[in-house]
Amino acid sequence: MGGLNSNAELRRLLEEIGWSPYELARAVNRLVSPDRRIHAKTPFAWRDRGTVPRDPLPAVVAGILTEARGEIVTVDQLWPGQAHKTEVWLPAVAQIAPDRWLPHDTLALLKEFRASGKAKTHFAVSGNELTSLAESWAFGNHALMSNRMTAGQGRITPDYIDYLEKDLAELRRLDDGHGGELVLRAVVNRLAEAIDLLSDSSYPADLGRRLLSLAGQMAQLAGWLGFDLGRHGFAQRMYLLGLRAAVAAGDKQLGALVLSCIAFQQTWRNRPHDAVSIMGTVQQGLRSATTPRVQALIAMREARAFATSGMHSETSAALERAHQALARGQHDHDPAWVYWMGPTVLTSEAGRCYLHLGDTLQAEQQLAEGLANLNQDATRDRVLYGLSLALAHARGTGGRQDLELACYEAGQVLPMLPEVGSARCRNLIDTINAELRPHRATSTVRTFIDKFETMKKAKIC
Known part of the structure; x- marks a missing residue:
């Protein structure tokens, strides 16, 4: 007392x-x-x-x-x-109210980030703070950037936005390979430049909305990189800024992507009910047409939400929808950011879903197939899915636990870990280490643990 x-x-x-x-x-x-x-x-x-x-x-x-x-x-x-x-330590939803979606409010939030975002620390939130924003996105009647010229010193042309889009595509490729702090820094700098253009340049409404959508994509990528680094509050703040930009730009598919990223982050933060709620709202909110690859991405993220909630049949149904959508192929109107969504990613993510559900046999099959087809340049994914496969072997079911194979698969990707700036990968290797430790009497396990501990002491990983 x-x-x-x-x-x-x-x-x-x-x-x-x-x-x-x-x-x-x-x-x-x-x-x-x-x-x-x-x-x-x-x-x-x-x-x-x-x-x-x-x-x-x-x-x-x-x-x-x-x-x-x-x-x-x-x-x-x-x-x-x-x-x-x-005003330095704030929740990620600070000043982002579900009933305030006017374009000038969104521009003000972006400008505030440009002015002082690096000096503030945001904390991730859960529950109604997030789900209410998703519902407002899905069911609200939101205004777009107005049809007028914005006063400024320079005039934005389509060619200039083409250049910015190509630049962002290159940053996405850098994230595919390794991610990390340096790529995040570059993305944040590009976002700051885009915000300056929105604030200080002249453009017609159609180009303004295109530039605003591009800023939303930059915020989404910054959020993804922050999430992968374990900076959950920063990531959530960036996602929410990206969502606001997508709404003001009239980019419904981008808004769905951002919300799916928020839901995905919540599965890693052990908030699966948030993820299920948000993804259900996303499905309801996509009233306008979406391309098959976007539909596949959304269904895959919905499957992950179901899997982390232990919902077996719902997970299988969502994965089947994702496969069916992907089978319809590419579309002329696919957004640039959906390029990575393909059979290999879906197979690998299905393996992660089955791992969450405790179906280690399915997890092993899907993850092994995904790894076999993974691009050699995708170092972070190779580490992430390789460690997931090792964890599936370490857990096993029905007497199928294979510690030697778990150590082998983890050992295959362990040398790549220093190249990858990913808190998710480090959390996975820590989990594997913890689950193998009770079996240290086995020589293979002891050798692996000793190697990992040596790398850790040397601060190599």
Whole structure:
């Protein structure tokens, strides 16, 4: 029981998410700069004696609890009237209301990101904060960028936008190979340039909407790269900016892509119910025609949402829809960003779905087939799916566990891990290591674990 001056709300929230004050201290110290780090016992004083952290720690704590809990926690909720609010540590949905979709509001959000986005830290949210935005996208009657010229110093031409689209295509290829911080930095810089053009140049409405769609694609790619790096709050913020840009540009397919990315991120954040809800809304909201490859992508992401929720029949049905859509082939109106959606990706993602469902036999078959057909340049996917195949062998079902094959498959991609800036891949190798460790008495397992630990100590991976 807390004393008279204890912080009952902080105590309640920590108990709700199953954290001790020590875990809160570790989470704070992972985020803040070295000069702001706290002692491991400091949160005990916040909880038990009601002390108030120094600024900006109240906002940091509120953000950390927001991500861990899945619902927004505010500074006032934790320390009513006692702590300073800060505009540096914010939830990803800050200023993005489901009832405010006017184009000038979207431009203002993009300009605000251009001016100070790098100086702010956003925390990922869950639940109604996301699903309400998806519903507003699907069922709202949203205005497009108006049919007028925007005052500015230069005039945008179709050729210039063609150049920007080709440049973005090259950045996508860089992400396909390795991803990582450098590619993210380049994408964010291109997005800043696009925002400057939207704000300071002249263009007719059709080119303005095309440029706005391009900015939305850049935001989506930045979100994807941030997600792969494990920066979930940043990724979610970028996705939401991309969604706003897609709406103002009248690009329904891009909006569906962004929402599918948000749902996919939620499956990795262990929020599968969010993913199922969002993907259901996406399917309802795609009232206008979409190309078969886009339909396949959406169905594949829906299958992933179902799989992480343990919904077997729904997963199989969604995968079948994806295969059928893909079989209809390419379309003249396929958006540029759907180029990567093909049979090899679908087969590999199906393997990941079956792994979530515990059907390791199907997972092994699908992942092995996908890896056999994967482009040699797709290093990150080779690592991701190779580790997934290793995990399927390590788990096995019905006495089919094959530790030697698990170590072999993981060992095949382990040397590639330093080339890949992916938190997802590192989380997978940590999971495999944890599941193999109880079998360390086996020489093959011991050799693999020792090799991995040596690489880790040398900071090679």
